[in-house]
Amino acid sequence: MEPVYFDRTYYVGPRGEGYSKVYALLHAALSQADKVGIAAFVLRGKQHLTPLRAEDKVVVLQTLRWADEVRDPGRELPELPSGPRPGRARSWTRRSSWSTLSAARGTQAGITTRTRKRCLS
Known part of the structure; x- marks a missing residue:
């Protein structure tokens, strides 16, 4: 997923002692799966x-x-050169914990209408 789509970063923690095991399980599952x-x-009334x-x-x-x-940078800066960006092909083959989000862009576009209507209402 392109970094331009990331807005804000928050750290998530357990709500209390009763949730420590669940939090540890979630952290372990995400770490081991590398996904x-x-x-x-x-947050503030918005989903x-x-x-x-x-981490x-x-x-x-x-x-x-x-x-x-x-x-869209093409509309905002019409003097930009057109054509493929250098290094674009390599960025898709690079493996990282965020590689699973490369499909999320398409998923987000597919659910935008339904989910966004629910989130904004």
Whole structure:
């Protein structure tokens, strides 16, 4: 997923002692699978679709921008050269914990209408 779609980063922790085991299980599952989880949560009255990933000892949540919230650089800067960006092919083959989100861009576009209507209402 392109970094331009990431909005804000939050650290997630257990709500209390009773949730420590569940939190540890989530962190371990994300770490061992080397994948991200997708979650929906509400912040300040607005629902967000977010990736969850495990770092050293904490689970990290990042809010995402919707596709229509990201400006098209071709429209904003018409003097930019056209053509493929250098290194683009390599970036798709690079393996990282975020590689599973490469499909999320298409998934996000497919569920944008239904989910966004629910989130914004």
